Amino acid sequence: xxxxxxxxxxxxxxxxxxxxxxxxxxxxxxxxxxxxxxxxxxxxxxxxxxxxxxxxxxxxxxxxxxxxxxxxxxxxxxxxxxxxxxxxxxxxxxxxxxxxxxxxxxxxxxxxxxxxxxxxxxxxxxxxxxxxxxxxxxxxxxxxxxxxxxxxxxxx
Numbered sequence: 001x002x003x004x005x006x007x008x009x010x011x012x013x014x015x016x017x018x019x020x021x022x023x024x025x026x027x028x029x030x031x032x033x034x035x036x037x038x039x040x041x042x043x044x045x046x047x048x049x050x051x052x053x054x055x056x057x058x059x060x061x062x063x064x065x066x067x068x069x070x071x072x073x074x075x076x077x078x079x080x081x082x083x084x085x086x087x088x089x090x091x092x093x094x095x096x097x098x099x100x101x102x103x104x105x106x107x108x109x110x111x112x113x114x115x116x117x118x119x120x121x122x123x124x125x126x127x128x129x130x131x132x133x134x135x136x137x138x139x140x141x142x143x144x145x146x147x148x149x150x151x152x153x154x155x156x
Contacts, residue, residue: 020060025076079118
């Protein structure tokens with residue numbers, strides 16, 4: 001009699017992609033529009049994973065950008081782009097890269113578009129975010145884990 005294999009087939013699917021939160025502020029308008037435009041950009045990126053039921057996971061990508069001109073804040077934009085993903089049959093070792101790199105990579109173009117639209121509607125020159133290497137960011141995150149203090153959720 002042949003041995004039966006009970007291996008679970010790996011399945012991945014996108015259930016929903018949505019904007020969870022977004023904000024745009026121009027604290028120094030309208031005077032910022034009359035000054036010489038010399039922008040400096042501060043870009044921050046973060047992600048959060050929330051296990052749901054039935055092998056569903058919410059992955060949320062937060063993009064925060066602060067643009068200053070002549071030491072005055074021109075605008076601050078924050079987009080929290082999220083998705084619900086079904087992940088079945090993946091090992092614990094495979095789940096980390098899936099939710100830490102693969103899913104954020106899917107979400108980033110949506111966040112990038114939302115940022116670009118908000119900035120343009122705010123009356124500022126177009127801002128196109130460069131592509132992000134989520135594989136490298138995830139690898140960097142793994143290297144930092146041993147450096148964290150026990151019980152700490154913060155990545156240094």
